[in-house]
Amino acid sequence: MKEKAQEIRRTSIGAQRNPQSQEAILQAAEEILVEGGLGAFSIEAVARRARAGKPTIYRWWPSKTMLLLDVYHRQKYVDIAPDTGSVEGDIFQVLHGLLNFWRTESGGAVFRSVIAEAQTNPDACHALGAYMADRYRQGGEIFRRAQKRGEAADWIDPGQAMELIASFAWHRLLTDRLDIKEDELRRVARQFANSVKA
Template identity: 75%
Template sequence: MTAKKAAETRRTSIGAQRNPDSQDAILRAAEEILVEGGLGSFSIEAVARRAHAGKPTIYRWWPTRAILLLDVYHRQKYVDIAPDTGTIETDIFQLLSGLLEFWSAGHGGAVFRSVIAEAQTDPAAGKAIAAYMADRYQQGGEIFRRAKARGEVADWVAPELAMEIITSFAWKRLLTDRLDITPEELRLVVRHLVEGFKVQ
């Protein structure tokens, strides 16, 4: 391919403002590479080649590989982090069942495992995932704030910490490849978790 042809096929950027077509192509390319070859095959260079995008554009929009990985994951995610069913036990059951199903039904689980793996060796990735999870705990903590207002849980319960404990179960299942769980088993798990938070 000539330099002129390469320039013509390379997707255009509009400066610091993201071009929606380019953004979608980059995220789609990144997801495909992760699914096909795992984290070992994932690089900004590989994403740029597949998306027909320039590396400077990718680095301008995603300064680190970890931030790009998180965007790939977040692009897929549709789980309601704070369902409102009227009871804390059912709220947490819906949260966990939705999350485990999302991770097992498509590529979400594989992508998030890649994000976690990246965080083990890259301090920037660790900070990015910590910030992402802190935001998720804050959002999901609404489950416990509502439960407090209904008098279901004790006053000492810290909503964000409680969410971290709840989602730790899901993380362990993801990282040990044990996402299959029956509704009956999950309800028992939720009951074990919730009983410790309830007003005695």
């Protein structure tokens, strides 16, 4: 598991940022979040695992919160605006994709940590809010298409409709109930599809 390259001590490469250290720090931070959660996430622990000095971390990340947000933004994206041809199909796809990603990849642990951090740190809360607003605007595409097809009512706010769907996924993530059965998830998707019907 451990790479040889990580066992040799890194040192300065001159008057410039060492990308190997940056990568090692972000990597270590993510691993700690996945293995031990936000409770195990400390600058000391990250520095130890990355074989980096604490000043090196503090030089490039002003706080634990910012390092956490940086780890979060390195995560890969889940397609929040699939096009299956029907609203119900699209909604199911979004929910299935989100829950599955959070359950199987490292994304779940990282995102849980970001949300928890946002409850303590106003900066994290603001950053999270801005990011989510943008994603919901994007994801609202599902409903804009449905409105063009006449499948969704005009009074529906696409972004807000997407927020309701993501809210359900958040709730399952935060209560550790991502392992929803497929027929249950189909019923939820059906209900959400019903909610926008004309």
